[in-house]
Amino acid sequence: MSETDELRATVDMLASRVRALEDHLEIMQLVAQYGPAVDSGSGDAAASLWTDGGTFDAVPQLSMRGREDISGMVHGSGHQSLISNGCGHVLTVPHITVAGDEATGRSYALNIRWDAEADRFWVARVSANTWRWVRTPEGWRIRERVNANLDGTGEHRAMLAPPETGTPSRPPEGR
Template identity: 75%
Template sequence: MNDVERLAATVEQLTERVRLLEDRIEIMQLVAQYGPAVDSGSGDAAAALWTEDGLFDAVPQRRMEGRAEIAAMVHGPGHGSLIENGCGHVLTVPHIEVDGDEATGRSYALNIRWDAENDLFRVTRVSANTWRWVRTPEGWRTAERINANLDGTAAHREMLAPKK
């Protein structure tokens, strides 16, 4: 291999690595937008993080299919009560595996609520999350998010296990 071929190979490798880094950053930014969107009551912004037919399964409370159902959850009275009384949805940085135009990941989510009576915040829910993202013409979007309470259920803990 001559110098020109080595340089071309190096540029190709670097291009692939930069694209992978950009993909991971875009997906992390997508996940990071969820909490502020739902905590501000911005249902359409939250729903736009998913594909049109995306799935959000909040085990065992509610299974939402499509952007309209996700937006309706945010605009609904149950969620409205949460944010009106002080609530924060905090998602951790996910572990992301990118495979072309698809990606999978796992992370934690915390639901933190204001306890006015005791003048403090309480973590009221900690959950395991598995994710499936797809690259769309608009950028990366969530195709599926499964959010299950870490309540001792073995299957919920298993969601966090590294994939082999």
């Protein structure tokens, strides 16, 4: 192999690695935007993190289909009550697997609430999350998020297990 060929191979390898790093960083930034968007009551900003037909299942409470449903949840009375009483949605850094223009991942989410009488915050909920992201002309967006309480249910814990096929598991329908 000539020096020129070696240089081309090195540049190609570095370009591939930079793109992988950029993909991971963009996806992590996408996930990091969710908590501040919903906690500020910015439904349109939260919904814009998804694709037009993206889904968000908060198992077993709520199943949202499309940006309008997600924005509606943020503007709804239940969510507005949470944030007006003091609430933070904290998502951990997801484990991400990128395959071309699609990616999958898993992470935790914590719902932390303010207790004015006790003058403290408390963790109201810890949940498992599985994610499916897709590269769009606007950048990476969420295609699917499943959020299930870690309430001892085996299927919910299994969502956090390293995927055997490279795809995070999801709880059975109706769970």
